Amino acid sequence: MTVESTSNVNEDEILLEVKNLKKHFPIKGGLMRRVVGEVKAVDGVNFFIKKGETLGLVGESGCGKSTTGRAILRLHEPTDGEIIFHDPKLGKVHIEELNAKDLKRVRPNMQIIFQDPFSSLDPRMTVGRIVAEPLVINNVVKGRALRDRVAELLTVVGLRPEHATRYPHAFSGGQRQRIGIARALALNPELVICDEPVSALDVSVQAQVLNLLEDLQEQFNLTYLFVAHDLSVVEHISDRVAVMYVGYLVEMADTEDLYYNPQHPYTEALLAAIPKPDPRNRHRPVRLPGDVPSPANPPTGCYFHPRCPYAQDVCVTERPPLREVVPNHWSACHFSEELNLKGVPRLNEIPVTTAPSAADANRLQVEGTEPPHSGSSNGEVTVSLQ
Amino acid sequence: MAVQAGSADDTRAVAKKDKQDAGQMSQRQLMFRRFKQSKLAVFGLIVLFLMYLMAAFSSFLAPYDYDAIDSSSSYKAPTKVVWAGGPAVCGEVQTLDEVNLEWKYANDCTKTYPIQFFNRSYPYKLFGLIPTNIHLFGVPQQPADANAVPTEGQARPAKLYLLGGDKEGRDVFSRMLQGSRVSLTVGLVGVIFATVLGSILGTASGYFGGAIDNVMQRVIELIGSIPTIPLWAALAAALPGNISVVRRYFFITLILSLIAWTGLARQVRGKVLSYRTADYTSAARAAGGSHMRVILTHMVPNAMSHIIVVAALAVPATILAETTLSFLGFGMQAPAVSWGTLLQDAQSIAVVTRYPWLLLPGVAVVLALVCYQFLGDGLRDAADPYG
Ligand SMILES: Nc1ncnc2c1ncn2[C@@H]1O[C@H](COP(=O)(O)OP(=O)(O)O)[C@@H](O)[C@H]1O
Ligand code: SF4
Ligand SMILES: [Mg+2]
Numbered sequence: 001m002t003v004e005s006t007s008n009v010n011e012d013e014i015l016l017e018v019k020n021l022k023k024h025f026p027i028k029g030g031l032m033r034r035v036v037g038e039v040k041a042v043d044g045v046n047f048f049i050k051k052g053e054t055l056g057l058v059g060e061s062g063c064g065k066s067t068t069g070r071a072i073l074r075l076h077e078p079t080d081g082e083i084i085f086h087d088p089k090l091g092k093v094h095i096e097e098l099n100a101k102d103l104k105r106v107r108p109n110m111q112i113i114f115q116d117p118f119s120s121l122d123p124r125m126t127v128g129r130i131v132a133e134p135l136v137i138n139n140v141v142k143g144r145a146l147r148d149r150v151a152e153l154l155t156v157v158g159l160r161p162e163h164a165t166r167y168p169h170a171f172s173g174g175q176r177q178r179i180g181i182a183r184a185l186a187l188n189p190e191l192v193i194c195d196e197p198v199s200a201l202d203v204s205v206q207a208q209v210l211n212l213l214e215d216l217q218e219q220f221n222l223t224y225l226f227v228a229h230d231l232s233v234v235e236h237i238s239d240r241v242a243v244m245y246v247g248y249l250v251e252m253a254d255t256e257d258l259y260y261n262p263q264h265p266y267t268e269a270l271l272a273a274i275p276k277p278d279p280r281n282r283h284r285p286v287r288l289p290g291d292v293p294s295p296a297n298p299p300t301g302c303y304f305h306p307r308c309p310y311a312q313d314v315c316v317t318e319r320p321p322l323r324e325v326v327p328n329h330w331s332a333c334h335f336s337e338e339l340n341l342k343g344v345p346r347l348n349e350i351p352v353t354t355a356p357s358a359a360d361a362n363r364l365q366v367e368g369t370e371p372p373h374s375g376s377s378n379g380e381v382t383v384s385l386q
Numbered sequence: 387m388a389v390q391a392g393s394a395d396d397t398r399a400v401a402k403k404d405k406q407d408a409g410q411m412s413q414r415q416l417m418f419r420r421f422k423q424s425k426l427a428v429f430g431l432i433v434l435f436l437m438y439l440m441a442a443f444s445s446f447l448a449p450y451d452y453d454a455i456d457s458s459s460s461y462k463a464p465t466k467v468v469w470a471g472g473p474a475v476c477g478e479v480q481t482l483d484e485v486n487l488e489w490k491y492a493n494d495c496t497k498t499y500p501i502q503f504f505n506r507s508y509p510y511k512l513f514g515l516i517p518t519n520i521h522l523f524g525v526p527q528q529p530a531d532a533n534a535v536p537t538e539g540q541a542r543p544a545k546l547y548l549l550g551g552d553k554e555g556r557d558v559f560s561r562m563l564q565g566s567r568v569s570l571t572v573g574l575v576g577v578i579f580a581t582v583l584g585s586i587l588g589t590a591s592g593y594f595g596g597a598i599d600n601v602m603q604r605v606i607e608l609i610g611s612i613p614t615i616p617l618w619a620a621l622a623a624a625l626p627g628n629i630s631v632v633r634r635y636f637f638i639t640l641i642l643s644l645i646a647w648t649g650l651a652r653q654v655r656g657k658v659l660s661y662r663t664a665d666y667t668s669a670a671r672a673a674g675g676s677h678m679r680v681i682l683t684h685m686v687p688n689a690m691s692h693i694i695v696v697a698a699l700a701v702p703a704t705i706l707a708e709t710t711l712s713f714l715g716f717g718m719q720a721p722a723v724s725w726g727t728l729l730q731d732a733q734s735i736a737v738v739t740r741y742p743w744l745l746l747p748g749v750a751v752v753l754a755l756v757c758y759q760f761l762g763d764g765l766r767d768a769a770d771p772y773g
Contacts, residue, residue, distance in 0.1 A: 033600055074667050104674040112672050120665035124413055124687045130666075133683075134673035170409025183669060 012084060013189055013224045018074070021045045022063075023071045023079035027296060028331075039296045043247035044081070046322060051193070054217065054224040056234030056255070056303040058270065059244035060290045065227045066115070067282045068244070069193040072225070073110055074103060084128050085110065088190060099171040108187035110136055115196035117176035121168040127154070127179055128164030129213040141147055153182040158212060166297045174205035178212065180247050185216065193225045198233060212235055230269075232274045235259065246303040253329040260343040263331035303336070310339055341354075417691055420768040427764020430757035437754060441566040446511040448560035449524040449546050453721055454508070457543070459555035461741050466493065466548045467501070474498040475525050478544035493544065499525050501546060550743035552731050560725055562747050564698055568635065568724035572752060573705035576642035580704075582699045584650030585642065589685055591651065592658030593677070599655070606648040614645055618707060622716035631722040642704050654698045657689045691769040699762035702755040710752050725751050 022044055022187055027037035040319060041064040049055045057065050071078045073097060083095035087106055111134075114120035121130055131150045133139055141149050149290040151161035157178040168176060177197055194213065198206040214237060214283055216222060228234045235255065242252040251264040262268045269288050290307040293299055299306050305315040314334055333339070363367060409421070417716040421427060440447060467473050476495040506523035510694055511517050525546045544550075591602040621641045638670065661667060661684060708741050711717030712726025713733075720727065728747040732738050 070668065073672050075671055107672060107674040110672070111467075112669065114665040114669070116665055120669065122666040122684055133670060133675070135681065137670065137673045164411040167412060169413075169663075180669075187673065224529075316597045366576070 003293070009048065009050065011166050014048050014049045016049045016086070017082070017084040018045055018047050018068075018072065019082040019084070021071060021083065021152070022079040023067050024079045027134075027212065032366075037296055039294075040247050040288065042071060042078075043295070045244070045249055047242050047245070047249060047252060049133070049223055050239075052217075052223055053239040054226050054237055056231075056238030056241040057225060057227045057244060058231055058234055058241060059229065060068055060288070060292050061229050062293065062295070063244045065196050065229075065244055069112065069195050069225060069227055072193065073107070074098075075112075085191070104138075108134070109190045111184040111187065111189040111191070112193045112195060113177070113180050113184050113197045113221055115199050117173045117180065117200055118168075121176055121178045123168055125167075126164060127159075127166055127168065127171075128169070130179060130188060131182045132181060136254070138187060145240060149186070150182075153186055154179075156185065156216070157182045172205075173201050174209055177201065177209050181209075181212065183217070185220065189222070191223045191225065193227070195227045196229060197226075197307040199229060206233070210296075213237065220282050230273060231270050232286070235274075243270065246293055246298050247267075248303065248332065249330070250304065250332045251330065252322070253326075253331075257326075257329050258343075260346060261326075262341045262343045263327075263329060263336040263339075263349075264304075264324050264333045265310050265339065265341060266304050268343070269307075271344055275342065302332075310335060389575065392604065394459055398478065414691065417765075417768045420480035421764055424764035424767060427701050427759040427768075428761030429637050430764065433757045434761060437566065437750075440563060441570050442513070444732055445562035446512060446520070447522050448557070448563045449507065449521055449548075449559040450454075451508045451510075451562045452556060452560040452564035452723060454556060456551070456555035459547065459551040460546050460553055461552035462491075462545065462555060462739075463666070463741055465502050466549040467493060467545050467546075467548075468498060470498040470500065472500050474500040475544045475546055480577070487529065492751050499544075501525055506578050512555045519572060549746050552728075552740065554731065558728075558743055558746060561728055561751055562667035562725070565725045565728050565747060566721040566750065568718055568722060569705060569708060569726065569751065570637065572642065572708040572724070573701050576639040576704045576708075577646055577697050577700050579639060579643035579652055580646035580700065580734075581693060585646070585686075585693055588654030588683060589658050589689070592655035593662050593681055593685060595659075599761075602651065602655075606652060609645060609648050614707070615710065617645065619713055623712055625718075631718075634718060634722070638708065638711070642707050646700050646704055650693070650696055654693060654719060658714055660683050661685050661688050695765045702758040702762070703749070705758070705759060 008021075021042055022040070023042040025039040025041055026035040027039060029036040035361060044063075044070055045064075047055065057068065059065055067076060072083050072095065085093050085095050085106060087093050087109055090102075090106065092107055093102070095103075095110075098333065099319065125133075128147070128150050131153050131193065132146055135146055137150060148272050150164055154161055154163055159175065159182070160177055163171075168179065171179065181197070188316075196207050197213065201209060210233070213224070213226075217224060219379065224237070226234055226237055231241070238255045240253065241255050241258045243250050243258070245266050249265045250260065251262065253261075253263070262271060275290060276279065288307065293303060293306065299316075301317045302308070302311070302315040302320050305311040307308045308315065312335070318334070320334045321334045322330050325331045325336040465475055466477060475498065477497040477499065478494040479494050481491045481492065481591075501523050502525065503523050505521050505526060507521050507524050507526075508517050509519040523546070525544070545557070546557065547557050548564065549557075552558055552561065591599040613690060618641055621636065621644070625637050629637070658720055664684075667680055667684055670684060708717055708724060709726035709729070712719075713729050714726045715730065718727055719723045725747040729745075729751075732748070734742040
């Protein structure tokens with residue numbers, strides 16, 4: 001099921017390629033802790049990231065996004081697949097094959113920012129020691145130079161150098177994330193995996209941290225794999241977005257393409273769950289019905305079929321591969337071509353309607369049993385803003 | 387840089403400013419601050435400190451040689467201290483009861499003998515190093531009397547047995563001081579051995595998991611399934627009878643720690659298991675840190691306060707274990723004294739009812755245990771105020 005997803009992209013532009021990546025966790029049971037099953041947390045993921053871009057990786061909790069990120073960094077040993085990193089000095093390296101010594105040489109170029117602002121900072125260390133740790137491990141600088149570098153890093157992320165002597169418990173969630181970002185930047189990485197860096201933060205603080213990440217990307221030429229559990233956060237930071245469902249990518253495209261023209265029913269459902277900022281269109285974001293199936297015991301055929309409003313018989317038996325349905329737009333649905341899925345409305349398509357019919361128009365399709373929606377009907381007036 | 391250093395995030399920083407001193411305090415400092423708020427724990431710590439101080443200076447504090455047999459003071463009741471321009475003891479007249487052929491003692495307080503401080507008496511080595519014969523207090527014997535058979539009907543200064551005498555006429559107070567050296571340290575040293583062993587094995591077990599963990603867990607379960615007292619007794623009984631006191635002491639601590647480490651290893655394992663999956667561990671690994679480095683800079687320091695707490699809570703059980711073993715005759719053996727061996731004298735009800743002061747070593751045991759418990763509880767609350 002390997003997809004040559006890099007077909008029409010120039011090799012030189014690519015920083016990271018992930019091919020058929022799998023991570024299965026054994027389920028152990030019984031007195032002798034024998035393996036009685038497997039959690040297929042990541043099960044055949046393919047994507048690539050170009051230098052300097054941000055790839056959003058989106059999916060509900062438990063879809064295997066963090067596991068994907070950690071497997072790329074070998075924080076989890078991948079079960080199968082290839083992770084090809086284009087190291088600026090060492091060239092093309094297969095991360096999954098590296099021995100401990102070579103891995104240590106590559107690691108400074110691939111860093112990670114974590115979701116949990118509490119578990120990501122060792123409570124016994126001062127902020128200075130936390131930020132200095134990568135530098136100390138790699139023996140980059142020492143003594144006064146080390147202190148200066150830590151002060152510089154803290155300034156870069158919007159903290160003050162004197163914060164170095166304090167302990168993490170003295171900081172707010174947003175500040176803690178900044179500390180985590182400073183640590184990730186310490187070794188001047190190429191690739192930063194941002195594992196839901198703002199999910200645990202207040203909405204007001206989220207925007208600040210996102211802005212910081214965007215500024216840093218520009219300043220230091222960073223490439224991001226940006227993980228999020230809903231599509232609202234990644235929209236303005238991502239160049240492209242990959243949507244993940246139960247260990248598998250179901251859709252990948254340029255951000256605009258994916259938002260306006262989703263090709264997979266799961267993406268459509270995720271888009272419907274985004275809170276709408278448009279005041280005329282205000283409604284409660286709709287939670288997706290049903291739960292993410294357990295990766296230990298996934299459904300047959302298309303993993304999304306129990307929740308998919310468009311499911312047909314074939315969906316129960318056959319698993320759709322991720323394929324390029326439109327140029328540069330991959331989707332894993334048998335019916336991508338036939339379905340006319342609803343994305344977010346383009347600004348110039350936002351209907352001006354009275355409140356009741358707006359509510360009507362926003363009825364979540366996933367929940368309904370009606371056949372695929374065919375464009376904007378319902379007597380909405382589409383006004384052009386141009 | 388276009389980062390807004392202002393707004394919500396930063397106003398919090400300002401709000402935190404007045405708490406800056408707390409922000410610069412390490413978890414250990416915060417723990418100490420919380421510990422100080424617990425009155426009982428501080429009380430326990432102070433009493434224990436005094437007890438260890440007394441154990442360290444036991445020979446200086448003991449007016450008599452703990453092992454000096456004096457048949458004329460057998461089961462001697464605690465000596466009465468009177469005031470005669472200073473603390474003093476009465477004279478003592480010994481008469482022979484011709485019917486029962488028993489020595490009878492009577493106090494003759496017409497003549498008092500002052501208690502002398504920094505009195506010179508039997509020689510000893512302070513801390514086992516400095517030879518001296520100065521004791522904190524004592525009643526000088528008349529030189530001629532020192533070894534002479536007591537003359538009938540003639541008053542002599544009473545021996546200053548603060549807590550009475552035992553069957554052999556030895557000073558219970560001096561013996562308790564001597565015994566505290568073993569009783570207070572066997573438990574502590576045993577727990578220190580156990581802590582080192584338990585920490586290493588628990589950390590390895592929790593951090594690496596897999597087969598190491600599996601084996602460790604089974605071993606711990608196995609040890610845990612054997613009743614402790616019989617196991618201790620069996621191990622102690624296996625010790626050769628003719629080994630020196632120091633050797634015996636060493637082996638007893640080993641035997642005690644052999645069982646105490648399991649609880650510790652379990653606790654440390656549980657903690658390390660949670661630290662191992664913490665993101666800061668991943669961050670250190672992602673930066674290229676080795677497992678050893680992660681263990682030494684993240685696992686051990688984080689587990690340390692927990693280790694200290696668990697160790698403190700394990701000490702009383704170990705002290706009690708030594709006391710029990712010695713009481714049963716498996717632990718320390720004469721000429722060594724510990725509170726356990728002293729309590730052997732109090733095994734019969736008849737003796738205890740007539741000479742209740744022989745139970746005093748038990749009071750010392752209880753005091754030490756209670757203080758350790760207070761200390762351990764206080765440390766636990768300080769380390770984990772919400773747990
Ligand atoms: N160390 C692990 N051992 C066993 N199962 C795991 C482990 N880590 C994650 N999983 C499982 O893998 C699945 C994906 O988890 P994760 O990658 O954290 O999802 P996400 O980040 O998308 O929320 C979940 O079902 C989770 O229970
Ligand atoms: S393959 Fe079938 S079940 Fe899966 S998303 Fe497409 S229509 Fe739905
Ligand atoms: Mg996650």
